[in-house]
Amino acid sequence: MTFALAITDFSVGEGVYTAPMAVALAKHLGYRALAAWDSGLHGWPRLREAALAAGLTPLLGCRFPWRGFAFGALPCSDRGYGELCRLLTDQAHGREGEPPRECVLLAETPEGQAYLAREGFAVHLLANPRASREGLDAARQGIPLACPQVLRFRKAAGLDLHRLKRAMAGRSTVARVEPLWEPRDAAVTRAQWETRFPGADPAAARETEAILERASAWRMHWGDWVMPRPIRAMDADLDAELAERVRAGIPRRYAEPPPELAGRIGLELDLIRRKRFAGYFLAVHDIIREARATRTCGRGSGAASVVSFLLGITNVDPVATNLMFERFLSEARRDPPDLDIDFAWDERDAVIASVFRRYGADRIAMVSNHVYFKAKGALRDVALAHGRPEADLKVLARLVRGWDEGVEGIRGNPAWAEILAKAEALQGHFHQLSVHPGGTVIAPGPLWHHVPFEPAPAKEGVSITQWDKDGVEDYGLVKIDLLGNRSLAVVRDALRELGPRVPPEVRWQPREDPATRDLLARGDSMGVFYVESPATRQLQQRVRRGDFETLVIHSSLIRPAANRWIDTYVKRSRGEEAYVPSHPVLASLLSESYGVLVYQEDVVRVGMAMAGWTHEEADKLRKILGKDDCSVKLPAFEEKFRAGCAAQGVPPEVVEETWDMVRTFRGYSFCKPHSASYAQVSFESAWIKAHFPAQFFASVITNQGGYYAPIAYLGDARRHGLVVRGPDANASRWDFSAEGDRALRVGLMAVRGARKEEVDALLEERARRGPFGDLEDLLARVDLSVPTVEALGSGGAFDRWAPDGDRTRLLWARLGGIPEGVRPRPTDPFDRAGLELELLGLTLEIHPAALQRARHGGAPHRAADVERPGRHLRFWALVVAEKTVRTERGELMQFVTFEDETALCEAVAFPDAYRKRRRPFRVGDILPVAGRSTRQDGLAALEVT
Incomplete structure (x- = not known):
């Protein structure tokens, strides 16, 4: 018996092995083939990949319940596979389904085997080591017996982990849970299995080998692309239809x-025709046309295609911007096209719903995310499964709060040693499914021909594939990403407010506007899409340029590992370091970035030009750099790169410098089309901030997008000279709004405790019949609950009618008693700020840092004092951004952005200071800060002590 069945961690609450672990065990035990035996096909792509890498034959299979019995199936044909996927899909959607026929069916009990046989199915009984005599007796009675070993666990620790997973899945405790397995279920070597039950039965052994032969004879579709077929052109010549739509887009x-446009169009259309991609482009074009979204942003490598640009899928001219089409499609590339489309965040769900309606629920699904355990995330569940009381869980939360990777706070603590060890044992194991941010697959026919799909968690009317992004793409299903973007809504809403004050779209050229460029060059980009992080703002300030081309470079250059080369780029761009290309290739490829690799395409180009690789070979390096297992696979590529460069006569020092830049692309990098597409939205956003800051900040805060919390944006608004006005029943909308060009009105959305449906009714009544005369008029016209009245009153929405700011007296008269929790409006501005922070999460007049300074004192300086280097400073500040990183030695440190009423202040807490604090700074903290002011490249910073 040369194959076994593997239960992995994808059998939630049961399996104890990840796919690589199961494969390694099967190989160790002497097997040459391994079948998946999970509940569903979620883990099949991982098991398949691991088995092939280990030299084992992977066999697709899974278990399923039917009419109260437990069965499993190994498909023997495309039809059998499709029938199995349909059964799994039906059952996931609450339908009974029908067992597949062109499969080897295995029953886990004689009763189930007999029942399925009576229904007309050919079925084997799966041998059970706990009941060897019964199994042999059943075989003698004419029931065909199959005896592959099921790999559940190997040692006692595996059985313990099984019990823990059962307890966690059932929200029970290890002491109470009943395991599915017993010690007798432990895996043994192939030789041992064949000499014990039931391998001694020759007939069962022959049946088992016959099953292997049938299952392995079928070659599953894998790697051939499955393209969507557009609804509007189901019977049309797709290539001709695409060419016609492209020509219509030119004017x-x-x-x-x-x-050069005609030649570029011809080249792209010819390649699309030969690769049979027309249906994909037409389907995406249809989605955008049908969506009628106010603004979209096609991004990713697809923005390098002029076909995409002319169809309106993308918005940056790839010809004028010199974008490399081969990054998206080429003759050598084996990947299908991958178009990412951003919609406004509040329009995206409606777009997806319309696509599901148009194609039908059996042809479309979103892609799932496979969520895996991390030690920190598993700690609480493990503690609960071991019966730890709530008081202990609170202690645990306090110990791990904020720590990077979450376990440093309890490591070495004897009270938590066992819990931590078990949580770390779960690291990397499958936990649950979630929904991919936007990945959607559309099949030309029923999707269950290709993959099972099931209802998405907490997303009504949407299904998700059992496979994640990698599994779907490896199989060949072509993904369309329909994503939500809050900054598109920011631009949309602000332009809607401005109306005729904005030039018509054809004449609106933010990229050429001097005020916008100046704002970006100053790094004054809080709230500006994609370029508002502290690192990007500082890079803009250091280089002092705000043009489109520079912004595209900067938005790609900011990556975790690139600090050294960012410094080099800055010095060269400012003329402080002469740029002499170390190799002619770098001079021709990287002139605009002064010899520094910036984009993913740069990696591909350098691989081709310096190492002599084909485009396909160089693109493999680009892909590996973005994978989780990059550190494992990259050394082989480095060796090959160095050898190729040596053969081309490239000097060793040039190879060393170039490979050092390549390494900075690990895990996080962008292609130029992606950065150019986002830079376009950045300029639109920055133009609004430069000319209409009140409308800009109102839209940013309302859409709750961006890098910072609302209170930080209000601070920036004040620095731009805006006045912030509080909630008002007659003046506020639900959202934040501009009052003229120099004031912001806080929206009623900020009032904590006010019920949205009641506030909506208030706003509708006000719009219908005009402003309220007084509180009595308001309460007569709108039916508000006492909690909503109290919340609005406490938040200041009725202050225009409160005599002397006495909210309590105002509501006493209207509610017929003392309103609970409603306090008078303080006369002292600092007291007012404290109440506002409590009730609204923001302050209207006094900065939170100034409030704490007034309450506690002890801080003689301000954030603006950091501009003077070499001083030891102490001041109160609000934390508005932070980033925790590890040094090359593995030590933790933190970059922090502080703010008070005078300025923003960038700071760094090096490892010593970080350790002294014992926990990191967190966004929203208002606290005293001590440190030494420094200056680099003209930029002030604080070194936290």
Whole structure:
């Protein structure tokens, strides 16, 4: 018996092995083939990959319940596989389904075997080591017996982990849970299995080998692309339809088409035709046309395609921006196209719902995310499963709160040693499914021909594939990413407010606007999409340029590992370091970035030009750099790169410098089309901030997007000279709004405790019949509950009618008694700020840092004092951004952005200071800060002590 069945961690609450662990065990035990035996096919892509890498034959299979019995199936044909996927899909959606026929069916009990046989199915009984005599007796009675070993666990620790997973899945405790397995279920070597039950039965052994032969004879579809077919052109010549739509887009995009446009269109359409991709482009085009979204942003490598640009899928001209089409599609690339489309965040769900309606629920699903345990995330569940009381859980939360990776706070603590060890044993194990941010697959026919799909958690009317992004793409299903973007809503809402004050779209050119460029060059980009992080703002300030091309470079250059090369780029761009290309290749490829690799395409180009690789070979390096297992696979690519460069005669020092830059792309990098697409939205956002800051900040805070909390944006608004006005029943909308060009009105959305449906009714009544005369008029016209009245009163929405600011007296008269929790409006501005912070989460007049300074004192300086280097400073500040990183030695440190009423202040807590604090700074903290002011490249910073 040369194959076994593997239960992995994808059998939630049961399996104890990850796919690589199960494969390693099967190989160790002497097996040459391994079948998946989980509940569903969620883990199949991982098991398949691990088995092939280990030289084992992977066999697709899974278990399923039917009419109260437990069965399993190994498909023997495409039809059998499709029937199995349909059964799993039906059952996930609450339908009984029908067992697949062109499969080897295995029953886990004689009763189930007999029942399925009576229904007309050919079925084997799966041998059970706990009941060897019964199994042999059943075989003698004519029931065919199959005896592959099921790999559940190997040692006692595996059985313990099984019990723990059962307890966690059932929200029970290890002491109370009944395990599914017994010690007798432990895996043994192949030789041992064949000499014990039931391998001694020759007939059962022959049946088992016959099953292997049938299952392995079928070759599953894997790697051939499955393209969607557009609804609007189901029976059309897709290539001709695409060419017609592209030609129709030319006058919409170009007043005067550039001379090279026709050749570029012809090249792309020819490649799309030969690769049979037309249906994909047409389907995406249909989705955008049908969505009728106010603003979209096609991004990713697809923005390098002029076909995408002319269809309106993307918005940056790839010809004028010199974008590399081969990053998206090429003759050598084996990947399908992958188009990412951003919609406004509050429009995205409606877009997805419309696509599901148009294609039908059996042809479309979103892609799932596979969520895996991390030690910190598992700690609480493990503690609960071991019966730890609530008081202990609170202690645990306090110990791990904020720590990077979450366990340093309890490591070495004897009281938590066992819990931590078990939590760390779960690291990397499958936990649960979630929904991919936007990945959607559309099949030309029923999707269950290709993959099972099931209802998405907490997303009504949407299904998700059992496989994640990698599994779906490896199989060949072509993904369309339909994503939500809050900054598109920011631009949409602000432009809607401004109306005719904004030039028509054809004449609106934010990229050419001097005020916008100046704002970006100053790094004054809080709230500006994609370029508001502290690192990007500082890079803008250091280089002192705000043009589009520079912004595209900067938005790709900011990556965790690139600090050294960022410094080099800055010095060269400012003329402080002469740029002499170390190799002619770098001079031709990287002139605009002064010899520094910036984009993913740069990695590909350098691999081709310096190492002599084909585009396909170089693109493999680009892909590996973005994978989780990069550290494992990258050394082989480095060796090959160095050898290729040596063969091309590239000097060793140039190879060393270039590979050092390549290493900075690990885990996080962008292609130029992606950065250019986002830079376009950045300029639109920055133009609004430069010319209409009140409308800008109102839209940013309302859409709750961006890098910072609302209170930080209000601080920036004040620095831009805006007045912040509180909630008002006659003046506020639900959202934040501009009052003229120099004031912001806080929206009623900020009032904690006010019920939205009641506030909506208030706003509708006000719009219908006009402003309220007084509180009595308001309460007569709108039916508000006491909690909502109290919340609005406490938040200041009725202050215009409160005599002398006495909210209590105002509500006493209207509610017929003392309103609970409603306090008078303080006359002292600091007291008012404290109440506002408590009730609204923001302050209207006094900065939170100034409030704490007034209450506690002991801080003689301000954040603006950091501009003077070499001083030891102490001041109160609000933490508005933070980033925790590890040094090359593995020590933790933190970059922090502080703010008070005078300025923003960038700071760094090096490992010594970080350790002294014993926990990191967190966004929203208002606290005293001590440190030494420093200056680099003209930028002030604080070194926290």
